[in-house]
Amino acid sequence: xxxWNTLLxxxxxxxxxxxxSQFHNKKDLALAISIEAGELNELFxxxxxxxxxxxxxxxxxxxxITYTLLLADKYGFDINEIVSQKIDKNALKYPVEKxxxxxxxxxxx
Amino acid sequence: xxxWNTLLxxxxxxxxxxxxSQFHNKKDLALAISIEAGELNELFxxxxxxxxxxxxxxxxxxxxITYTLLLADKYGFDINEIVSQKIDKNALKYPVEKxxxxxxxxxxx
Amino acid sequence: xxxWNTLLxxxxxxxxxxxxSQFHNKKDLALAISIEAGELNELFxxxxxxxxxxxxxxxxxxxxITYTLLLADKYGFDINEIVSQKIDKNALKYPVEKxxxxxxxxxxx
Amino acid sequence: xxxWNTLLxxxxxxxxxxxxSQFHNKKDLALAISIEAGELNELFxxxxxxxxxxxxxxxxxxxxITYTLLLADKYGFDINEIVSQKIDKNALKYPVEKxxxxxxxxxxx
Numbered sequence: 001x002x003x004w005n006t007l008l009x010x011x012x013x014x015x016x017x018x019x020x021s022q023f024h025n026k027k028d029l030a031l032a033i034s035i036e037a038g039e040l041n042e043l044f045x046x047x048x049x050x051x052x053x054x055x056x057x058x059x060x061x062x063x064x065i066t067y068t069l070l071l072a073d074k075y076g077f078d079i080n081e082i083v084s085q086k087i088d089k090n091a092l093k094y095p096v097e098k099x100x101x102x103x104x105x106x107x108x109x
Numbered sequence: 110x111x112x113w114n115t116l117l118x119x120x121x122x123x124x125x126x127x128x129x130s131q132f133h134n135k136k137d138l139a140l141a142i143s144i145e146a147g148e149l150n151e152l153f154x155x156x157x158x159x160x161x162x163x164x165x166x167x168x169x170x171x172x173x174i175t176y177t178l179l180l181a182d183k184y185g186f187d188i189n190e191i192v193s194q195k196i197d198k199n200a201l202k203y204p205v206e207k208x209x210x211x212x213x214x215x216x217x218x
Numbered sequence: 219x220x221x222w223n224t225l226l227x228x229x230x231x232x233x234x235x236x237x238x239s240q241f242h243n244k245k246d247l248a249l250a251i252s253i254e255a256g257e258l259n260e261l262f263x264x265x266x267x268x269x270x271x272x273x274x275x276x277x278x279x280x281x282x283i284t285y286t287l288l289l290a291d292k293y294g295f296d297i298n299e300i301v302s303q304k305i306d307k308n309a310l311k312y313p314v315e316k317x318x319x320x321x322x323x324x325x326x327x
Numbered sequence: 328x329x330x331w332n333t334l335l336x337x338x339x340x341x342x343x344x345x346x347x348s349q350f351h352n353k354k355d356l357a358l359a360i361s362i363e364a365g366e367l368n369e370l371f372x373x374x375x376x377x378x379x380x381x382x383x384x385x386x387x388x389x390x391x392i393t394y395t396l397l398l399a400d401k402y403g404f405d406i407n408e409i410v411s412q413k414i415d416k417n418a419l420k421y422p423v424e425k426x427x428x429x430x431x432x433x434x435x436x
Contacts, residue, residue, distance in 0.1 A: 003112045003113075004112075004113070006189070007188070007189055007192055007193075010192075010193065010196055011192070011196065014196050014199065014200065017205050017209075018203060018205055018208045018209050018210070018211075019209050019210045020208075020210075020212075022210075023212045023264040025158035025159075026153070026158045026159065026161065026166075027153040027156070027157075027158035027161075028158070028263060028264055030146075030149050030150050030152070030153055030161075031150060031153075031259055031262070031263055031358065032263060033146045033149065033173060034143070034146035034147060034149070034150050034256060034259065034361060034365075035256045035257075035259055035260045035263060037139075037142045037143040037146040037256070038143060038252060038253045038255070038256020038257065038259075038361075039253075039256065040139050040142065040143070041139050041140060041143050041249055041252065041253055041256075042253045043139070044135070044136040044139055044140075044249070045246060045249055045250060045253060045430075046241040046246050046430040047136070047430070048136075049134040049135045049136035049137070050134075050135065052135065052136075052139075054184065057135075057180075057184060058184070058186060058191045058194070058195075059191075059195055059198070061177060061180065061181055061184075061186065061191060062191045062192045062194070062195035063195065064142060064146075064173070064177055065174075065177060065188060065191075065192050066192060066195065066196075068170060068173055068174060068177070071166075071170065072170055075163070075166060075167075075170075077167060077170065079116070079174060080115070080116055082167045082168075082170060082171045082174075083116055083119075083120070083171045083174050083175060084116075084119065085167070085171070086167075086168055086171035086172065086175065087119055087120065087123050087175075089168070090123065091123065094127060096126050096127055099127045099129075100126075100127050100128050101127070101128045101129075101131075102127075103129075103132045103372075103373035103374070132373040137372060137373050140249065140368055140371070140372055141372060143252060143256075143365060143368065144365045144366075144368055144369045144372060146365070147252075147361060147362045147364070147365020147366065147368075148362075148365065150358055150361065150362055150365075151362045153358070154321075154355060154358055154359060154362060155321035155350040155355050156321070212263075212264035212265070221330045221331075222330075222331075224407070225406070225407055225410055225411075228410075228411065228414055229410070229414065232414050232417065232418065235423050235427075236421060236423060236426045236427050236428070237427050237428045238426075238428075238430075240428075241430045243376040243377075244371070244376045244377065244379065244384075245371040245374070245375070245376035245379075246376070248364075248367050248368050248370070248371055248379075249368060249371075251364045251367065251391060252361070252364040252365060252367070252368050255357075255360045255361035255364040255391075256361060258357050258360065258361070259357050259358060259361050261357070262353070262354040262357055262358075265354070266354075267352040267353045267354035267355070268352075268353065270353065270354075270357075272402065275353075275398075275402060276402070276404060276409045276412070276413075277409075277413055277416070279395060279398065279399055279402075279404065279409060280409045280410045280412070280413035281413065282360060282391070282395055283392075283395060283406060283409075283410050284410060284413065284414075286388060286391055286392060286395070289384075289388065290388055293381070293384060293385075293388075295385060295388065297334070297392060298333070298334055300385045300386075300388060300389045300392075301334055301337075301338070301389045301392050301393060302334075302337065303385070303389070304385075304386055304389035304390065304393065305337055305338065305341050305393075307386070308341065309341065312345060314344050314345055317345045317347075318344075318345050318346050319345070319346045319347075319349075321347075321350045
């Protein structure tokens with residue numbers, strides 16, 4: 001099983017070969033994530049949850065991860081660390097006894 | 110270095126404890142990615158690329174990764190595989206000699 | 219100068235002829251706005267603020283307005299009323315003397 | 328019934344009083360539309376199409392319209408004109424006899 005850094009190295013190589021990192025400022029990388037997320041959502045528009053095109057979902061998810069890794073890299077974030085820290089934060093905002101079985105936001109619990 | 114599966118296991122545990130997987134259909138997970146991407150972008154709104162709040166960027170990126178991993182997991186996708194495959198596709202769409210130094214889309218190259 | 223209702227009537231006719239209102243539930247209409255907003259943003263990606271394609275911006279803005287009017291119509295909202303009410307709310311959240319010349323959110327003023 | 332220009336004049340006044348037009352470049356206005364669209368979608372997340380909070384939908388739709396009018400104004404677009412033109416374009420892409428009752432994209436019809 002490869003880890004994040006192996007994947008990030010591949011993405012970096014791809015971009016360096018094309019001299020693309022000049023375009024990759026933080027604001028546009030964040031924008032790119034959002035645009036790709038929109039393309040992912042388009043696969044579900046006017047459809048039931050299971051009707052999206054499987055192969056296209058693959059591609060859009062890959063794009064989202066790519067730009068997410070690039071932006072995290074710009075900030076020098078460690079993916080495992082930031083996600084683990086967020087889980088810990090969420091555990092405080094959503095204590096099991098209050099949040100169990102509820103889709104409410106923490107400020108409505 | 111932890112890998113994706115270790116991280117996904119943590120996320121799954123968090124959700125299972127709260128009985129939240131009942132809400133996590135594919136369409137809403139895709140929607141959640143997009144909503145979190147919007148929150149990430151809000152940190153950059155009316156600002157220069159380097160002016161976003163560092164700690165908040167961390168949190169929003171963590172949320173995006175979390176929902177992305179959950180959706181990939183729903184489909185049974187291997188993250189490294191789908192990103193590597195997408196890089197290979199993009200290498201064909203954006204050959205180095207044409208794409209180098211250009212921010213144009215492949216259909217405008 | 220035509221008003222909203224004239225425009226909405228045209229949009230409704232277009233959709234009725236195609237028997238499309240069956241797909242236009244509120245959640246998917248909201249999703250459609252977001253997807254079109256993503257397409258609008260793609261026109262600005264990796265670019266300066268004035269470099270987006272003029273004709274394409276026109277089309278994407280038109281799509282956003284179309285779905286926004288359809289969703290407002292589903293709820294029976296009067297556009298002028300809801301925007302005017304929101305301006306009044308914002309006037310309280312952003313008093314001139316505090317907000318003048320500042321891009322901060324109301325909770326940071 | 329007020330028209331677009333009356334509404335736009337109100338929005339412009341609100342912004343001018345706060346000296347906010349300095350922040351309103353085209354790229355950030357497009358970004359703002361997308362962020363507000365994300366907030367609108369959050370009202371539907373993990374929910375059925377009719378379960379979104381009515382009053383909050385009002386506010387988010389108002390925000391989307393506000394930024395859409397401001398961006399259209401920056402470009403000097405007439406709303407009725409650009410939407411009418413887009414309807415004409417769509418009528419060619421989606422001829423009634425092919426598109427009737429179908430949620431497919433024009434390139435899949």
